[in-house]
Amino acid sequence: MIVDSMENVELFSSEGKGRGLKAAKEFCAGDVIFAEPAYAAVVFDSLTAHVCHTCFKRQEKLQRCGQCKFAHYCDRTCQKDAWTNHKSECSAIKKNGKTPNENIRLAARIMWRIEREGTGLSEGCLVSIDDLQNHVDNFGEEERKELTADVQTFIDFWPPSSQQFGMQYISHIFGVINCNGFTLSDQRGLQAVGVGIFPNLCLVNHDCWPNCTVVFNNGNHEAVKSMFHTQMRIELRSLGKICKGEELSVSYVDFLNLREERRQQLKGQYYFDCTCEHCTKGLKEDLMLAVNDENKPSQGVVKEVIQFTKDTMEKISKARSEGAYHEVVKLCRECLKKQEPVLADSNIYMLRIMSLASEVLSYLQNFEEAAEYARKMVEGFLKLYHPNNAQLGMAVMRAGVTHWHAGLIEVGHSMICKAYAILLVTHGPTHPITKDLEAMRIQSEMELRMFKENEYVYYKMREAALKNQPIHVMPEPSSNTTPNSIFHKKQ
Numbered sequence: 001m002i003v004d005s006m007e008n009v010e011l012f013s014s015e016g017k018g019r020g021l022k023a024a025k026e027f028c029a030g031d032v033i034f035a036e037p038a039y040a041a042v043v044f045d046s047l048t049a050h051v052c053h054t055c056f057k058r059q060e061k062l063q064r065c066g067q068c069k070f071a072h073y074c075d076r077t078c079q080k081d082a083w084t085n086h087k088s089e090c091s092a093i094k095k096n097g098k099t100p101n102e103n104i105r106l107a108a109r110i111m112w113r114i115e116r117e118g119t120g121l122s123e124g125c126l127v128s129i130d131d132l133q134n135h136v137d138n139f140g141e142e143e144r145k146e147l148t149a150d151v152q153t154f155i156d157f158w159p160p161s162s163q164q165f166g167m168q169y170i171s172h173i174f175g176v177i178n179c180n181g182f183t184l185s186d187q188r189g190l191q192a193v194g195v196g197i198f199p200n201l202c203l204v205n206h207d208c209w210p211n212c213t214v215v216f217n218n219g220n221h222e223a224v225k226s227m228f229h230t231q232m233r234i235e236l237r238s239l240g241k242i243c244k245g246e247e248l249s250v251s252y253v254d255f256l257n258l259r260e261e262r263r264q265q266l267k268g269q270y271y272f273d274c275t276c277e278h279c280t281k282g283l284k285e286d287l288m289l290a291v292n293d294e295n296k297p298s299q300g301v302v303k304e305v306i307q308f309t310k311d312t313m314e315k316i317s318k319a320r321s322e323g324a325y326h327e328v329v330k331l332c333r334e335c336l337k338k339q340e341p342v343l344a345d346s347n348i349y350m351l352r353i354m355s356l357a358s359e360v361l362s363y364l365q366n367f368e369e370a371a372e373y374a375r376k377m378v379e380g381f382l383k384l385y386h387p388n389n390a391q392l393g394m395a396v397m398r399a400g401v402t403h404w405h406a407g408l409i410e411v412g413h414s415m416i417c418k419a420y421a422i423l424l425v426t427h428g429p430t431h432p433i434t435k436d437l438e439a440m441r442i443q444s445e446m447e448l449r450m451f452k453e454n455e456y457v458y459y460k461m462r463e464a465a466l467k468n469q470p471i472h473v474m475p476e477p478s479s480n481t482t483p484n485s486i487f488h489k490k491q
Contacts, residue, residue, distance in 0.1 A: 006200060008033050009248065011126050019127075020205045021248045027238040029388060030425040033212065033248065034200065035233045039122065039129065040085070040109035041184060041196030045102050051186065051193045053086070054078035055218050055232050058186045058193065068093040088112045092159050100157050106181070106195060107154055107173050115163040125199045132202055134175025138271040143178075150174050179270055182234065187218045188433045189394075198234050206270070207249035208262055208278040211242050213390050213426050214250055237426060239388040254391065256348060256384060258288055287383055290344035297342045305342045309335055309349040316356060325360050332357035336373075346380045354380075355395070358402060367406035374399035378415065393422030397437055404444055407462060409451050413444040 009021045027033060043051045051058050052074045062072035063079065068090040073079040089108060093099050100108075110129060113122075119130045139147060151170050158164075177195075180202045184194040201214065218232050236248070253265050259279045266274050277283065291297055297305075312335040319327040335353050343350045354377040361370035378399045385392040400415030420441050423434045451458040 006034055006124060006126055009126075009200075011203065012247075019203055021126075021200075021203050023242045023244055023246050023248060026244050027242040029238055029240045030428065031238045032428070033236045033238055033242075035217070035235045036124070036198050036200045037233045038182075038184075038196035039125070039199055040106060040113055041194055041232070042102050042105045042109060043194040044192070047193050048072065048099075052078050054082040056184050056186065056194050056216075057218050058191070065090060068099075070099050084116075085109055085112070088115075088159070088162065092157060095159065096157055100153055102195060103150055103174070103177060104154050104157055106177055106197070107150070107170070108157060110173055110177075110197060111158070111165060111170075112162070122199070127199050127203055129173070129176065129197070129199065132176045132180055132199060134172045135179050135271045136171055136175040139175075147171060147174055182214075182216075184232075185216045188436070189216065189427070189431070190433070201234055201236065204236065204248050204250050206252045206266065206272075206274065207276045208251055208253075208255055208259075208274065209276065209283070209386060210249040210251045211239055211246070212236050212248050212250050213239055213388075215390070215427050215431065217428075217431065235428070237428065239386060239425065255284075255386070255389070256288075256351070256381075256391075258348070259285060284384055287344075287346040288348045290346050292340075292342055292344055295341050301342055305338055306349055308338055309353065313352065313356075320360075325364055328360045329357065329364065329366075332360070345376055346383045348384075351377055351380045351384075358399070362398075362402050362405070367402055368408075371399070371403045371406040371408055371411075374402045375411065388422055388425045390423070390426040393419050393426055394433075396422065397433075400444075401440065404440070407459070409444065409448050409458075413441070413448045416441050416444050 008024050008027075010024045011019060012022050013019050023033070041056070043053055043056065047058075048070065049062065049064075049072055051072070052062060053071045054073055055078055057074060059074055063075065065071040065073070065079070065086070070093050071079075071082065071086055071090065073082060089105065089112070092108065099105070114129065119128060121128050136147070151167060151174065154170055154174075177197065180197060181195040182198050182201060183192050184196050185191060186193050204212065204214075213236075215235050215237060216232070217235055236250070242248070252270060253262050255262070255278075257265070259274075259282055263274050263279060266272060291302055312331050316328050316331050319325075319331065332353050336350070336357065339347075339350045339353065345351075354373045358370045358373040358377060361367075361373065378396055381392050381395055396415050397419035400412050400419055403409075403412030403415060406412075416437065420434070420437045423431070423437055427434045429435075429438075447458070450461070
């Protein structure tokens, strides 16, 4: 069911949290509470020629705007739908002879919309751009320097013929982008491709253990295309039962961090101190720092292993950036050998190394070892994450596919089914990643039946199929993936 109005939510204000949204009726797991088109959105600088500037889908061949030579579109439909937002931008780019960065472009698109529609409430919005938090007063010295530079670049780019805005108001817009810019993903939700402003989403407060999740939908459902000309929207979806009058919340950061790490990230990017139950009571903290009960290591040994892990992760990061994936595997193996006698399987330092090892080993086609690490990783994740967490669902999906590639069809199929159940809630049945997963589930179920009927024949058929097909290369490990925080922080 597609919900494009805001009738399902109510705006409230409290002394502790400020404004927020609460449920106007009861919801069940997987319900779309509201859907919202972007007020303004842009593609990341690095992907402007690879992602449609209207629907934000990655495509191999895109049509370029014949005038500015900058904007790219899937087809004439996307180009036509984009013209209202691109017209002024197109003219400014041609006049300047160069294109500013994504931050300036997003600010300009917001300003041009304000020029067209005014600063009041836009249709379907519960809050205006003027009333969104900018936190400029909380900026540190370095952030203020960046803000000053952005404002000056914006003024140089902004056409004299357009409505003129004061320095303070321009600063407000950049402040809004800094702490409210939402990360947009490609059609399968696997890569971050842009940033947009969604005013209603900005009203949903944070909780480390939220009752809602946010998913970006590029207009893959026909009902969406008829509702929003931009063919893109975010959906706020319920993770479980929500009672009428209950506050709606999402997590701004990945839960799989220690509470002090989460608090530091929230304070640094969103300028507030988290007082959610999981932070104040330290829930799950014991599991995240659990040690091997059988060996009962001393505090000194635990501290030494954790420091060794941190040092190793720095080396891994360097090796990954250089494409030295065999070195990454070597470092992971060495670290895990040191961790296993000391840390428990739910310890986040061990989980991080196992996640890296599984990803890189899959890329190197070493599926059996990758599957073993993936299985242990999933077992740890299941103890820590909310049962309907989107990142848990994606991790279980990747682990299931890894087992499938390794020929471990029973475990692989089970994990794929588990991931499918989670993503039905977090992404919905029409999202491309859920559809892909459904196809995997059907295929793996068919292979599992073959396996149970005759294990020997199954492996012979599998071996023959692999010999007659080119090796399927897994995606190269990259840091350019969808961030774990829902809002985009300027890099």
